[in-house]
Amino acid sequence: MKKVQRVDMLFEFLRVFLGLIIAYAITVVFVMIASKGSMADAVRNFAIGPFVNARRFGQLMGKFIPYVLMGCGFCFIYSAGRFSLIGEGIVNFAPIITCLVMFKTNLLVGLPLWLNLTIMVALCAIIGAIVATVPAFIREKLGQSEMVLSIIMNFMLLFLSLWVLKQFLLDRSISMQATKMYPANMKFYSLVGTTNFHSGIYVAAIGWVIALILYNYTKIGQKIKTVGANPQFALYSGINAIAAPFIAQMIGGAFAGAAAAVDAFGLYPRYQYTALTNIGFDGLLVAVIARKKPAYIPIAAFVLAYIRTSAVVLNLSTNIPVEFVNMMQAIIIFFVAAEHFLSKSRQKVIFRLARNKEQEAHS
Amino acid sequence: MSKELLRMENITKIYSNGFMANKDVSLTVHEGEIHALLGENGAGKTTLMKILFGLEDYQEGRILIRGEEVRIANPLDAIAKGVGMVHQHFMLMEGLTVAENIVLGIEPGKAGVFDKETAVKMTLEAAEKYNLPVDPNALVRDISVGVKQKVELLKALIRGVRLLVLDEPTAVLTPQETRELFVQLRDLRSRGYGIIFISHKLDEVMEICDNVTVLRRGRVVGTGRIADLDEKKLSSMIVGREVVKTVDREAPRRGDLVLEVRNLSYVDDIGKIHVNDLTFAVHAGEVVGIAGIEGNGQTELSEVITGLRPPTKGDVMINGQSIKGRNIDQIRKLGVAHISEDRLVYGCAPDLSVWDNIASIYLSSKKFARGPFLSKRELNKFVDECIEEFEIATESRNTPVRLLSGGNIQKVIVAREFTSGANLIVANQPTRGIDVGTASLIHKLLYKYTREKNVAVLLISSDLNELLNHSDRLLVMRKGRFNAHFTDLSRVTDELLGEYMLGVRSMTEEEMGNVL
Numbered sequence: 008m009k010k011v012q013r014v015d016m017l018f019e020f021l022r023v024f025l026g027l028i029i030a031y032a033i034t035v036v037f038v039m040i041a042s043k044g045s046m047a048d049a050v051r052n053f054a055i056g057p058f059v060n061a062r063r064f065g066q067l068m069g070k071f072i073p074y075v076l077m078g079c080g081f082c083f084i085y086s087a088g089r090f091s092l093i094g095e096g097i098v099n100f101a102p103i104i105t106c107l108v109m110f111k112t113n114l115l116v117g118l119p120l121w122l123n124l125t126i127m128v129a130l131c132a133i134i135g136a137i138v139a140t141v142p143a144f145i146r147e148k149l150g151q152s153e154m155v156l157s158i159i160m161n162f163m164l165l166f167l168s169l170w171v172l173k174q175f176l177l178d179r180s181i182s183m184q185a186t187k188m189y190p191a192n193m194k195f196y197s198l199v200g201t202t203n204f205h206s207g208i209y210v211a212a213i214g215w216v217i218a219l220i221l222y223n224y225t226k227i228g229q230k231i232k233t234v235g236a237n238p239q240f241a242l243y244s245g246i247n248a249i250a251a252p253f254i255a256q257m258i259g260g261a262f263a264g265a266a267a268a269v270d271a272f273g274l275y276p277r278y279q280y281t282a283l284t285n286i287g288f289d290g291l292l293v294a295v296i297a298r299k300k301p302a303y304i305p306i307a308a309f310v311l312a313y314i315r316t317s318a319v320v321l322n323l324s325t326n327i328p329v330e331f332v333n334m335m336q337a338i339i340i341f342f343v344a345a346e347h348f349l350s351k352s353r354q355k356v357i358f359r360l361a362r363n364k365e366q367e368a369h370s
Numbered sequence: 371m372s373k374e375l376l377r378m379e380n381i382t383k384i385y386s387n388g389f390m391a392n393k394d395v396s397l398t399v400h401e402g403e404i405h406a407l408l409g410e411n412g413a414g415k416t417t418l419m420k421i422l423f424g425l426e427d428y429q430e431g432r433i434l435i436r437g438e439e440v441r442i443a444n445p446l447d448a449i450a451k452g453v454g455m456v457h458q459h460f461m462l463m464e465g466l467t468v469a470e471n472i473v474l475g476i477e478p479g480k481a482g483v484f485d486k487e488t489a490v491k492m493t494l495e496a497a498e499k500y501n502l503p504v505d506p507n508a509l510v511r512d513i514s515v516g517v518k519q520k521v522e523l524l525k526a527l528i529r530g531v532r533l534l535v536l537d538e539p540t541a542v543l544t545p546q547e548t549r550e551l552f553v554q555l556r557d558l559r560s561r562g563y564g565i566i567f568i569s570h571k572l573d574e575v576m577e578i579c580d581n582v583t584v585l586r587r588g589r590v591v592g593t594g595r596i597a598d599l600d601e602k603k604l605s606s607m608i609v610g611r612e613v614v615k616t617v618d619r620e621a622p623r624r625g626d627l628v629l630e631v632r633n634l635s636y637v638d639d640i641g642k643i644h645v646n647d648l649t650f651a652v653h654a655g656e657v658v659g660i661a662g663i664e665g666n667g668q669t670e671l672s673e674v675i676t677g678l679r680p681p682t683k684g685d686v687m688i689n690g691q692s693i694k695g696r697n698i699d700q701i702r703k704l705g706v707a708h709i710s711e712d713r714l715v716y717g718c719a720p721d722l723s724v725w726d727n728i729a730s731i732y733l734s735s736k737k738f739a740r741g742p743f744l745s746k747r748e749l750n751k752f753v754d755e756c757i758e759e760f761e762i763a764t765e766s767r768n769t770p771v772r773l774l775s776g777g778n779i780q781k782v783i784v785a786r787e788f789t790s791g792a793n794l795i796v797a798n799q800p801t802r803g804i805d806v807g808t809a810s811l812i813h814k815l816l817y818k819y820t821r822e823k824n825v826a827v828l829l830i831s832s833d834l835n836e837l838l839n840h841s842d843r844l845l846v847m848r849k850g851r852f853n854a855h856f857t858d859l860s861r862v863t864d865e866l867l868g869e870y871m872l873g874v875r876s877m878t879e880e881e882m883g884n885v886l
Contacts (some may be wrong), residue, residue: 012769028719110703225742226733243710244730245699301777350386358429359383 018353023296025349026342034335041327049325053332057313067309067316069274073266074308075211077290078264078297079218080283085291085299086222088235088254091142093157094263095287096164097360099280100138101131101264102271103168106176106278109193109316112146112241120192124135127193127212127272138164139260140253147249153256165283185279195273207269209310214265218301221258231255263287289315292336295343314363372401374437375533375564375875376453381431382415383588389775391417393588397535399564404555406575406596408608409585410803415568416428418585419535423455435533454526455535462517466705468517469493469506472525493751496528501557508778511847516547523554542576552578572601584608620821622842624655626704627690628794629675630886634684636670641824644670646850647684651886654793655820657827659841661834663813663871667850668830669711672798675828676708678716681768690793699734707792711799711830717783720772724764725753727771728786746880750861752789760785761811762863777808784812788819795819798830834864845885846870857880 035050042049057067077094083092105127109115115123141160146153169184176186195205204225222228230251234241242248266286293311297303318332376399383392392414396543399405409415420426422443424432432439435451442448445455463473469489478492479485493506501622502520510518519539526534536555540548555565555578569575575582578597584592584607592607629652636645644667652658662668673679675686678696686693688704710716718727729749733739738749753767762781764774771779779798787795797816799810816841819825831837837844838859848866852872853879856862869875 011773012765015770224744224746226744227742229744230733231725231731232727233719233722233733235727236722239715239717240717240719240730242698243676243708243716244700244733245697246730246733247699249696293407327638354386354429356385357386361384363391 011360012059012259014353014356014360017296018349018356020316022311022349023343025177026339027296029342030335030338031314033338034332035329037334038321038327041331043326048326049321052324053317053321054096056324057316062202063316063320065179065199065204067195068208069203069205070213070315071312072205072273073270074289074293076214076262076269076306077286077305078308079301080213080259080266081290081294082218082222082299082301083228083231083255083302084259085294086235087231088238089143089146089252090154091139091146091157091256091259092154092287092291093139093142093256093260094135094266095159095283095285096157096161097135097260097263098267098270098284099137099168100164101134101267102278102280103171103176104134105130105268105271107171109168109189110176110186115193118192118198123193124195124210124272128265128268131268131271132261132302133264135255135260135262135267137260138262139256141258143253146256147253153247160356161283161287162263169281176278177327182278184281185277187250188276189272189278193272195269196275203271203274207273210265210269214262215301215304216312217369218262218304222301222339227251227254246335248307263290266290280299292340295340331352372403372562375399375401375403375435377423377434377437378418379432380430381418381421381433381674383414383426383428384420391588392421392429392585395585395588395590396431397566397583397590397775399566401532401562401564402559403581404559404567404579406571406579406582407566408575408582410608413585415585416537417536417588419566419568421452422448422535422818432572441606449529449531451683452530452532453535454529454531454539456519456522456526458537458541460522462521463826464509464511464516464673466510467506468504468508468510468513468521471510471521472496472506472528474525476529488649492528493524494871496524500524500527501814502527502555508873516543516550519538519543519547519551520554532562534558535566535568537568538570539567540569540571544603548565550772574603575876576601576606583770589782603712611848619701619817619842622820622852625824627886628654628688629828630686630687630688630820631671631675634671634674634686635682636667636674636679637682638670644850645674648850648852648853649684649885652794652826652828654824656842657771657816657820657829659844660828660847661837661844661867661871662832662847663683664832666847669798669845671847672708672711672796672828672830675795676706677849695727702790702792703735705791705793707790707795709787709795709797712801713780718771718779720779721770723756723768723770723886724762724774724782725749725783727755728756731786731790755783756785760788767878775805777804780808781811782802784815788815792824793823795825795827796830797827799834800829801834802831808838816840818886834867838862838864838867848873848876850883852885853877855885857883 038049038053039046058065060193075314108130117127142153142157145151147155163330172184173187178187195207196198196207198204198206230246233244233246234248234251238248270286289311293304293307296310314335318329321327321332322329378395378397381392381395384390395414397420407415409840415428420429422442423448424444433442440451442451463474465758473489477484478488490506491506497504502524504517504520504524509519543551567579580597582594582596582599583596586608604686607735631648631650634648635647637643648671660668666843670679674681677693677696688706691704693701714720738745748768755765757767760781762785763778771782790820816827816829829837829841841859844856844859844862845852848871853873
């Protein structure tokens with residue numbers, strides 16, 4: 008069986024890896040076809056665009072930071088066998104409530120930056136966890152689809168956030184819908200010049216470590232994995248098959264809140280979300296690429312941040328629109344999430360192994 | 371020699387976990403032949419038939435129908451090629467009439483409008499032609515099991531099937547219905563139909579079949595004319611060993627009362643009574659067996675005791691404490707271990723590792739825990755010890771359970787349950803469909819734990835050999851109640867047990883004596 012396990016793991020890896028490569032290759036081909044200018048330029052912009060200067064790389068890191076946190080959160084939700092997409096709405100909602108604290112109370116005034124940031128991230132995480140209990144409750148207690156409800160709730164949260172913004176926090180001195188500038192001691196600072204590569208990276212790093220520990224070393228992490236893998240077995244083993252996925256969704260919400268904090272207070276000078284950010288869905292994609300394992304989240308988050316940044320670079324430097332490259336996302340999901348991709352070849356290899364073993368046993 | 375209808379040649383099927391379900395299996399059926407396919411549970415009969423019916427893929431070999439090589443893609447394809455299957459569990463629409471079921475998928479009518487009259491006419495014609503009388507207008511849910519089977523047969527025949535696969539057709543029939551079925555099968559045989567007859571009942575096979583193929587562990591171990599064989603030869607071909615009671619067992623030293631069931635009833639959501647006012651007990655140090663034909667409430671009983679189902683009436687006491695108001699975790703902590711009959715649904719999580727599958731019952735306990743954290747080092751050591759003690763053939767503790775063989779999966783489950791520190795083990799079909807080696811390991815463990823560690827065991831099984839060889843007392847369950855109670859198993863035979871299981875005999879309460 009030793010070899011079978013190795014083959015199994017190899018194909019698991021190949022599925023993700025080849026899925027990414029194929030998606031990438033298809034996109035490059037389309038970029039070549041679609042580019043009206045120099046084909047080589049388009050491909051170069053797409054492939055190495057994000058790395059040619061500090062500003063672009065900063066842009067990549069700016070996306071990478073919330074992806075790590077959101078992806079970690081999704082690992083828990085997804086591992087419990089749930090598909091709550093509430094993270095998307097939390098990105099809009101958690102920071103606007105934090106802004107209320109920021110602008111309407113004196114709690115954070117005069118505190119040192121590090122303490123403020125800690126409070127802000129924690130506050131966003133708590134709000135995220137609380138918001139996530141709604142679809143969790145609907146699913147675990149009432150037996151309705153957490154996915155449908157969370158998608159509806161995302162829009163409710165978006166409009167609720169906009170209402171809070173307009174009602175209480177709007178900066179009337181500018182033409183866009185946004186709050187006032189964040190005070191200097193209440194936002195993440197740039198690590199490299201004036202790029203988007205900001206100190207939220209520390210939050211991402213700490214969050215990742217917490218996710219790793221929670222997922223791999225705690226009782227609740229183990230319960231979540233067990234319930235997700237086989238709910239009946241979990242029940243039979245004496246695990247509370249309602250509480251574990253409920254908590255998983257709260258953990259997911261907390262990580263989504265943290266992702267919201269690093270994005271809202273890291274990339275922008277003021278709260279200016281007027282639409283859904285797509286970070287929630289990207290987080291799901293990151294978790295899918297990482298095969299729901301927090302250990303692989305940074306790599307997966309980097310890959311996705313790279314692709315997304317490439318798309319923007321391409322958009323700015325050629326005639327190819329962002330949406331064009333974003334279809335790559337669909338192709339990635341198609342390959343990575345498709346259980347049957349490569350299953351024929353996997354089956355063949357395992358068949359051969361079993362045959363050989365059989366012959367060895369006879370000789 | 372009549373014409374060849376089906377030839378399966380050197381079929382090899384390996385499941386995605388590397389398990390070889392069929393290896394170089396060949397099977398030939400001629401027109402006008404009833405061919406028995408025999409083998410123990412897990413021998414590969416079902417897999418072979420699923421391949422024939424297009425439900426499973428296969429890696430090697432070929433299938434020829436009337437001498438022509440075919441690749442059967444799905445059941446519709448199989449039916450089009452003349453292969454029909456009557457499943458053990460009928461595939462009928464309960465709310466539709468007999469005629470509607472029979473023409474399902476080939477409904478007569480014009481422009482999408484169902485022509486019921488023609489359907490009834492088609493049914494009556496077929497019923498007469500094949501001598502299978504049915505009432506076309508009766509609702510399927512109102513007809514008896516025997517008639518349902520006729521409907522299944524007609525359903526296949528009306529579609530022009532020439533080869534019928536019958537999967538344990540008599541398992542659900544009364545003796546009279548069985549007689550009737552055999553008359554009909556002989557009739558079909560005389561009309562040139564080929565029939566593959568899967569059964570565990572050797573007397574029936576001897577009576578009705580012409581040829582036989584016996585499978586064991588996915589391989590053909592024997593094939594031949596029934597006329598040249600007898601039941602004894604067949605049975606030793608099937609099991610590959612002599613069926614004898616040879617285990618030396620010391621008499622149990624009965625200790626304290628561990629499991630006490632008092633007037634327990636279980637009624638399901640639709641009002642079916644599965645467990646009807648049962649009272650019995652299991653003491654420390656003894657194995658109490660429960661025999662019975664499957665579906666007489668044994669599984670429900672074990673699931674109520676272990677907390678998977680709530681009792682409707684009565685109570686279950688474990689080590690003196692009631693299970694009422696306790697969840698599964700709390701019931702486990704009272705001292706219950708459970709080997710579920712459905713090992714891939716309840717017994718394990720196939721995608722998780724051996725480690726995960728053993729750790730699952732410790733996630734709410736203080737053992738192996740440091741506050742909210744799991745003590746990985748201790749658990750690693752514990753799992754490694756389990757792997758060694760229970761001889762689990764796995765590369766490492768991190769190997770997903772789905773990559774193990776059936777026997778080794780069961781060893782993982784047994785290792786987890788036996789080491790849990792429980793003093794009551796509820797073992798439901800602990801050795802069904804697994805290899806002889808693992809089965810004997812489990813039997814040894816049951817014996818060792820009762821004799822050395824004073825554990826109480828409730829053993830539920832449909833394998834009479836297992837029950838007779840490894841129980842200290844034996845209860846027979848029928849229709850949710852006990853029908854017999856044996857304290858001295860040395861004089862109990864399979865036949866006698868069978869008569870109680872079938873309800874041919876039944877003991878009075880006085881005869882059963884003290885079941886506590």
